[in-house]
Amino acid sequence: MPLPRSARALGGKAPASGRPGLAGLVVAAIGVVFGDIGTSPLYTLKMAFDPAFGLAADHDTVLGILSLVFWALVLVVTVKYVTIITRADNEGEGGIMALMALAQRTLAGRPRSSYLVGLLGVFGAALFFGDGVITPAISVLSALEGLEVVAPELGRWVVPLTILVLVALFSVQRFGTERVGRVFGPITGLWFLVLAVLGVANILHEPEVLQAINPLWAARFFVDHSWGGIFILGAVVLAVTGGEAIYTDMGHFGARPVRIAWYAFVLPALMLNYLGQGALVLEDPAAIRNPFYVGVPEWGRIPMIVLATAATVIASQAVITGAFSVTRQAMQLGYIPRLGIRHTSRDTIGQIYIPSVNWAMAVVVVLLVLAFGSSSALAVAYGVSVSGTMLIDTLLLALVARALWPAWRWWVLPLCAVFLVGDIAFVVANAAKIPVGGWFPLVLGIVLFTLLRTWRHGRELLREEIRKEGIQLDTFLPGLMLAPPTRVPGTAIFLTADKGVVPHALLHNLKHNKVLHERNLFLTVETLTVPYAPADRRLSIRSIGDEFYRVVVRFGFMEVPDVPLALMRSCDQQDGEGIVIDPMDTTWFASRETVVAMRHRGMPVWRDRLFAFMHRNAAPASGFFHIPGNRMVELGAQVEI
Template sequence: MNASADHSLEPNRPAEAVRFRALMLGAIGVVFGDIGTSPLYTIKEAFSPHYGLSPDRATVLGILSLVFWSLVLVITVKYVLVVLRADNDGEGGIMALAALAQRRLSADSRMAYAVGILGVAGVALFLGDGVLTPAISVLSAVEGLEVAAPDLHAFVLPVTIAVLLALFGLQRFGTHAVGKAFGPVILAWFLALAVLGCHNILANPDVLHALEPIWAIRFFVTHGWHGILVLGAVVLAVTGGETLYADMGHFGRRPIATAWNCLVLPALTLNYLGQGALVLDNATAVANPFYVGVPRWALYPMIALATAATVIASQAVISGAYSAAQQAIQLGYLPRMAVRHTSRASIGQIYVPTVNWMLMLAVMATVVGFGSSTALATAYGVSVTGTMLITSFLWIVTVSGRGSRPGLGFWLLACAFVLVDTAFLSANLAKFLDGAWFPIAFGAVVFALLRTWRRGSRALQSTIRSQSIDLDALIAGLSACPPLRVAGTAIFLTSQEGVVPNALLHNLKHNKVLHAHNVLLTVASCPVPHVPGAARLEIEALGAGFHRAIVRFGFMDTPDVPLALAQSGDRCDLEFEPMQTTYFASRESIVASSRSCMPVWRDRLFRLMHRNAAPATDFFRIPNTRLVEMGSPIAI
């Protein structure tokens, strides 16, 4: 079902209105958790000693104006009004956008290759965000203990680590049950932000002048190039913007846009203005303007609510990392991993153990290594702004590649998006030695893994094809000298069309028999979210008891080969009776070669990844009781 088509219409019946409100509540809980917790640290970091700003009236109003207009330009205009309309059959996210952009281009063109590189880089940066967001969000919430009682400073790190350990440890149970509470908790959080902001604004209404863009312009005029560097802190206000696009397929464009315009943007604006009003009245409040502005009687409840909100924000990012990993696996950029579905009702509820534990180790190391949200803020932002810039480029390619020539309005928007994203990215790169190197290094490692697997897999398939026998020649030979046949159906898994699978050759060589029906099955991953049932299976009779079959899955589908075959219906003359069907698979083992097409380090990395990849038969849900595997050494 196309989520964007199904959810984007304005409800006009009571049942649809209830469903629309439920989608809005779900979007509030899942989509806006990350950006909703930004007030915990954004203003505090803008006035950190790193930037050397004094909290005078002009500077405070300038910072607040930059924050507000960044929310308007980046989130409202770019994502809500523009990018959310660039869906890939109802799905969003950087991999979906890259796949959509490549479909607009010639498959063999240099531009298509460049788009693929951009998509991989975007995923690498997004996974880096998956490390930093839980670390800085939970740490900044728990640091409220220092405001309530300075003597509790020593407990900040242990409590943060305990919260994060519990968060990652509970992932295997799924987020379905916890997800029901996401919406109400984050809704309460945004209402608390708005109430707290109004309370502080009433003490100094002069802060409302920050809504005028002239204060942002004056800030740059006054501070010059130094003002550009401060964007490295301002960008913290728009972190989580990419999540709006990534989760579009789950909730639809209209529920997300309505929730943003009617609740999230007003609540964030009021809270930022309230923090600014507090700083104007008391310059020492810049140490932690969010918690300083909380009444003493509400401090501990607010710490608890903030911790819950940051856990939910972290959960959304972690779930997004699972989805990104699944898409990368389906599109051939990561080795197969165990993917567990944790909900019978929702196909999007998945758990990837390998990704979970690797993220957990990275997050723990980040929290311990940086030690505070202030130190983490210097590292935070590069991965977010890099992903946003890549999204802008991919959007430009997607829209300009539709066939019709875009007008002047499109190019003005495109230039504005690229200019703003570049300014944010440049400001964050200026913090390279202060911590920004970390997400860049992490993203480079992930990028190397993705590209190595992609290149090595293609080299492996090329080697297999060069060493294989032509299928038509084998069928002709078997027709001339038919071997002994046994009853049943044999399905030979192969990634190559038109050649004989190694498993078939080994079976014929060692067992001297063939089944009555032999199906050469190829599983194809398509650059679309979902493949409809009618287009999923294609079967062609080759003669002599042989058939060629192709099973297609989208990058959001669950690959289940037996189920796809069982649903073939009357589209072929074969019946895939489970007890009469045997699956044959060849499991290649990569051996060292002096003529490798990759550098030595990359060759060794690919062999390590291939050795630890989940078997294709497990990934495609083929029952072990009906499976025969045969080893085959390959040198690439």
């Protein structure tokens, strides 16, 4: 049985009390993983008949749209994400950053190909954030728009109430996912059950709608509307938004519970509701103004609005939590500056809260609600980032299948070609939205991609400059010990990114204090392309003479880098290289570089200045690496790039 995250983070053993049983994991997965895709029935069919597409709600068109929705759910979500891509887990973890790291491992020794895969993965992560800020806005808006069906005069309260709900949601994030999920989790199961019941009730009025399962209706739609029919995929994609979130959140529960929940409960509930909405429109074409709420009996509309609002809050919660996880992965992989992270659970290492990300998302989401004002208007912006992310996932999946799945690639790779055609069609259809609102997630994704790449490239340039100006450790230490300075009791630990260069902090300490500690460790922190570092790779210590040691501490990209705790484990090593460290007799030294932007060097000067700003505002190493602030000494240095 896989170790819980808190145990795996330290390379330890699982506690005696195991994880919940399969049934418990299935229920939990329904409550967390499927929130995003579960709220799509609120707006998908209504958007498909938006005046922008110019479609009439006649018999053949309704069946054609429903057939497209059905087969999109089957091919994109069921086959691609739930059945296949969840097998491309990176030691149990999913998401585009995990998939990128897995694909890069298959390209060892091919730096150019690995670099291109890195670009794809980072751009996909940037698009994921674009999707993340739209989901809460469109979901809560669409839920509260049921007030307009109950009483048209209540329509003016939709936007203010939406903002109130969203502000409350982002405000409670500091209490942690576990507490928030405990309150809202059971509601999702009730939501899917109600979707199914409403769907069945409406299908009974027009059973003919079940013909939409036949893919010929989807083919007939394209025949009737020629190539212009491809643009309806810009609305159909709304039904599959959340497929990437399923893969991202897979690590919380495992792939098997996610698959069981989808096959046995979530997919049937969604399809019954979509077919029920279609039956309602076949019976009364005027119902297309809001087929979801029109299909609810009048006595149940107010309770349904309350339930839908709660369900959309849960969907938004899943997206926000996913944003925290992707941020931490990107941070560990070196694409984002160090940010302040708060842990909201003593038992589960994955439950975190990142204040800066939380409130940045809150501001953008509220501005989106004010700018667009309705779910129909916001749906125009939705789908661009989703389709781009799905396309990137397919390309990365093909790389992984080709390299790591020799027994399966004969059937997975042809399916990837089918997925690629569909993804390109979705991208083309959503590209038509760019002039009328679809530009927003695209611009946001490009801005975030620029920030991520600027930080990554800036760090590489910074290391090159430090290495260029630095002194080689192997030649420095023998010379230093020919005329050794005064040595004082205690242990000094120097944080350094380059194992072969003398840390600036050591040079400054010698220059200004003219002393050397009795024992000195040159410590480098490395991030592996696996979620959790194996216990046998966590720590390596090598003596280089005269009480000097090279130390490397390794973490996976899903772990919180608690360096002092990992270093304490050196006491347990039995190979003669373990050292005993007294925390109260240890001083940590780190260099704090001041970056100066220079023209005609490295990146364009605007990117140099952007990197300098990001570097200046990064969280201090003491907090990020869990080093006690009262034991840390930071010494400054100016570096030109």
